Amino acid sequence: MVLERINELRELIRKHEYQYYVLDEPLISDAEYDVLMQELIKLENEHPEFITPDSPTQRVGGKASERFGAIVHRYPLLSLDNAFSPGDLLDFDRRVSRVVSQPSYVAEMKIDGVSIAIVYENGLLRTAATRGDGLVGEDVTANIKTVKNVPLKLQRNLPRLEVRGEIYMPKSEFLRLNQEKEERGEKIFANPRNAAAGSLRQLDPGITASRALAAFIYDITYIEGEEISSQQEMLEFLRETGLPVNNEARFCNDIEQIIDYCDEYVKKRHELPYEIDGVVVKLNPIAPRAQLGQTAKSPRWAVAYKFPPEEKETRLLDVEINVGRTGIIAPTAIMEPVFLAGTTVSRASLHNFDLVREKDIRKGDLVLLHKAGDIIPEIIKPIAEKRTGEEEIINPPQNCPACGSEAVRLDSEVAYRCENINCPARLKESLIFFASREAMDIDGMGPAVIEQLVERGLVHEIDDLYTLSVEQLQTLERMGAKSAANLIESIERSKKQPLYRLITALGIRYIGSKTARSLTQYYHDIDDFLNLQREDLLRVPDVGLRMAESIVRFFAEPRNQETIERLKAAGVNTRDEDLNTIPPTLSGKTFVLTGTLPNLTRDEASEMIIARGGKVSSSVSKKTSYVVVGEDPGSKYGRAVQLGIEILDEASFLQIINQ
Ligand code: IVH
Numbered sequence: 001m002v003l004e005r006i007n008e009l010r011e012l013i014r015k016h017e018y019q020y021y022v023l024d025e026p027l028i029s030d031a032e033y034d035v036l037m038q039e040l041i042k043l044e045n046e047h048p049e050f051i052t053p054d055s056p057t058q059r060v061g062g063k064a065s066e067r068f069g070a071i072v073h074r075y076p077l078l079s080l081d082n083a084f085s086p087g088d089l090l091d092f093d094r095r096v097s098r099v100v101s102q103p104s105y106v107a108e109m110k111i112d113g114v115s116i117a118i119v120y121e122n123g124l125l126r127t128a129a130t131r132g133d134g135l136v137g138e139d140v141t142a143n144i145k146t147v148k149n150v151p152l153k154l155q156r157n158l159p160r161l162e163v164r165g166e167i168y169m170p171k172s173e174f175l176r177l178n179q180e181k182e183e184r185g186e187k188i189f190a191n192p193r194n195a196a197a198g199s200l201r202q203l204d205p206g207i208t209a210s211r212a213l214a215a216f217i218y219d220i221t222y223i224e225g226e227e228i229s230s231q232q233e234m235l236e237f238l239r240e241t242g243l244p245v246n247n248e249a250r251f252c253n254d255i256e257q258i259i260d261y262c263d264e265y266v267k268k269r270h271e272l273p274y275e276i277d278g279v280v281v282k283l284n285p286i287a288p289r290a291q292l293g294q295t296a297k298s299p300r301w302a303v304a305y306k307f308p309p310e311e312k313e314t315r316l317l318d319v320e321i322n323v324g325r326t327g328i329i330a331p332t333a334i335m336e337p338v339f340l341a342g343t344t345v346s347r348a349s350l351h352n353f354d355l356v357r358e359k360d361i362r363k364g365d366l367v368l369l370h371k372a373g374d375i376i377p378e379i380i381k382p383i384a385e386k387r388t389g390e391e392e393i394i395n396p397p398q399n400c401p402a403c404g405s406e407a408v409r410l411d412s413e414v415a416y417r418c419e420n421i422n423c424p425a426r427l428k429e430s431l432i433f434f435a436s437r438e439a440m441d442i443d444g445m446g447p448a449v450i451e452q453l454v455e456r457g458l459v460h461e462i463d464d465l466y467t468l469s470v471e472q473l474q475t476l477e478r479m480g481a482k483s484a485a486n487l488i489e490s491i492e493r494s495k496k497q498p499l500y501r502l503i504t505a506l507g508i509r510y511i512g513s514k515t516a517r518s519l520t521q522y523y524h525d526i527d528d529f530l531n532l533q534r535e536d537l538l539r540v541p542d543v544g545l546r547m548a549e550s551i552v553r554f555f556a557e558p559r560n561q562e563t564i565e566r567l568k569a570a571g572v573n574t575r576d577e578d579l580n581t582i583p584p585t586l587s588g589k590t591f592v593l594t595g596t597l598p599n600l601t602r603d604e605a606s607e608m609i610i611a612r613g614g615k616v617s618s619s620v621s622k623k624t625s626y627v628v629v630g631e632d633p634g635s636k637y638g639r640a641v642q643l644g645i646e647i648l649d650e651a652s653f654l655q656i657i658n659q
Pocket of ligand 1: 114216219
């Protein structure tokens, strides 16, 4: 019986460790994981005969993924034992006191991030590795170098310094990133730690750099040329070398002061700009640490006090279905208000309908609520045992709640969307994009003007732009007679834009101006698009499956067809008359543009090339036919010279265009 449960727990824990460490996709909360681990520890303590060396209790968690190079740690990076109550802290203090009389401690924030080991040689950052399995970690040097507060050079020139710390994502960045992901219909991160891990373990350091990660360093694992005798001194030393050290750490004379510190931060944790999941308590003097020694997994001179999970039960009263400004249709839970982690909560995003189904959340359920990243209210799960049978299943909507058009779901996405560009919920965003430089390029029609046009009811649909008068525009704030006249002129001019710009302006998901250009090389009239099948579109170079699917869905929406008819009626160009009259003289030729040309903008030059069947590329290779060079060229110029590629100035470029 007991052995069965032990094996079951081991299986479960291994599965969750794999989800957490290797996939960065935990299925359960840390608190739930701790409960499983504590149960296993308890059973193994009661039945030591069942302990096996491969039990999760016997080793440091984690596993290095094979995508990165391996770095062997000089000393194993240990983990910490957990304490869950003041009683556990007193037990810890008693054990320490057997070796050290009247021990003093340092209390530190337990930062909820990714453990990292960094090696500096002669003051320069050499390598950085994740913890991995504690013995071997992943080489994430290139990625760590993009973390802004990690110095590449220390303030002191030490022959060798190896440190350990935590890479974390500030709460504000976690919020921003998840909002961005949600707007794009992508899967969101469960918490800042996963977001940090996911951002750090990117094969492209550019992605890591685009996320505002930060570090706190809290330990020296190896040093040459310096003696350090206490934790306090260590933190001070780290700070002096220019490494980022957390400011909340505090020296405590005894365990009572530690308990007070923990109490203080249970309350203060929500005010911190990063997430903590507890307090790390470390014996201050270094010398006796060796004497205390370590278990297989953790040192005996430190302990992690884990905060109780902040979870509350409440009733899910209703589910609101909203359309966001980008057209995503998402469910929001309306709950009986509860006080949770510092604020009263009554609403929580349910993110998407897949998640609702996976978690089996039903209207009327009693639900368990927490805050992801300590800020975003989120339903963990329904309390299924307490159901009455009256609860209602939540189904995805058939139609957009704002405009009634079909709610569309693309195969590659989790989100349902409204595809109607004139949907009132999307209108402002649709207009901003429609008028933008890469689309219809209506000079003077920026977000501030659009905001007013929509708010004052002058524009209800995109095509209303083409019925605006100078008098109407003049009623807007900061819009004089002259600017109004100019704006009308820009609007008029935009009617003559080539078809690819109109296709871009429609804001079809996944279709940017580059794809729109490819499409209009094949289809010269917007009416052609109305009857296209996926298979037709897949024949167009650069058009992939999800793009093809997106185009078909867009033109199938009757509201979009009506909008196109009205744009036509307003006089907007919907076909490329003269496209066939330009002979494809540059077909098979690839151009690279660099520097500023005297007369042509880069867009104009690109357009000329593409209209003649040529290609524009952003990097120089052996396959490049010409490099067009203007003033202040970039490194592409040097590369072109190196590869012996023909170089053109504007005049010789125009000769080739006009030949
Ligand atoms: S000391 C041997 N200090 O918590 C010393 N760890 O549960 C080991 N952590 O793996 C670590 N903040 O990734 C230490 N101020 C802090 C910490 C901290 C977060 C993490 C660390 C460790 C885990 C242990």
